[in-house]
Amino acid sequence: MVEGSGRGGWVIFVTFAIAMLLAVVSLPDSLPRELGHLRPQWIELVLIYWVIALPHRVGIVVAWTIGILMDVLLGSLLGQHGLAFIIVTYISSSLYQRLRMFAVWQQSLIVFAIIGLSLLINFWIENIVGLAEWSLWYLLPAIVSALLWPWIFLCLRFSRRFFHVA
């Protein structure tokens, strides 16, 4: 078990890199900026999947490291995304046995709740610093992410099995 636990780490790394890329990739200039509200929380989705699938490999430390990198990438306060990702990881790792049993649409509901919470944490921090004003747009990415979850889940499960990540 110990020997096998190191396999396919690069798959996890690559999926996170792709998620980070999708999180910052710029829309074509011809589209209105407001479409950005529809951007799903790619990293949280990938994070939730790996925490459910391999809780012994992807945990708080990975989540926090990626969070700090995101803070640098987005110019937010150092630790803001770190904190949000830790909480996402904590909730999904404490629910992982139950989540594995759920049907995909039930998982979607949980994903909606978890990502909604992380968005609220982000908003809360930005609000304290004085950067943000509340609007319901804040929760739109959670809905989009929840709708996207089944596909993310299937894609990542396929790549996990295909590359024998354990």
Add this chain to the structure above:
Amino acid sequence: MLVFSILSLALMAIDQLSDIFDSARSGLAVLVYPIVMVADYPNKASEALGDVFDSRSVLQEDNLRLESELLILKVKTQKMSQLAAENARLRALLHASAKLQDKVLVAEMVGVDPDPRRHEVILDKGADQKVFVGQPVLDAQGLIGQVIEVNPLTSRVLLLSDQSHFVPVQVVRSNLRLIARGTGTSRQLEVNHVQETADIREGDLLVSSGMGGRFPVGYPVGTIKNIEFKPGKSFAVVTALPSGLLDRSRHVLLVFVEDNILIRGEASGG
């Protein structure tokens, strides 16, 4: 879990209150630089594709238009040199210091903040090219923002249209000094504290006033679009259309203001 949460909270507090993490942040920024570059690739590729597939006639038209533009600009500069000489002479008569031309550095936008509420962009020039925090950023039409964060290879620019951005402006026609604030939409600025008796009209050009010492004097900021006096309110609601194409420009200019260069020159000389 608890340890990392407390660590995050502590980091955020320190990051908000001081700038001791700036060097660590720039180090990490180099680490994520490839992501910024790759994320910009679709835009670059579509641009390149457009270049490849432009038809001959379109290119010829472009060429013709650019040539005529160049001619007009050349004529204008001929006049400019005469005006500049005259200006220098008059300034000498007034014993004012001679005004030099501001130096500029061309930069390309490589990223836009994915959050539509925040009007920030990333440029491909950084500390290696002597970009500094607070540096004014222009495009061909006018002022578009200022540098708020500098990393070795990239820098982050806060646009005029961000809700937290204020720029001191001056009405060219009446020399009235005002403050223009971003509204969170790319095509609108808000001009604060305009009294009912103020000499301001629709269509007036606003230029940076140089107050506060951050932006150089005289770069176009916007034109007044709408003035609305509300009875019972002490100030009018005034909106302006930004001159710079805040959401369209991909190539921008970083300005090295002359004073700054002088100060830096003295600092390095002494």
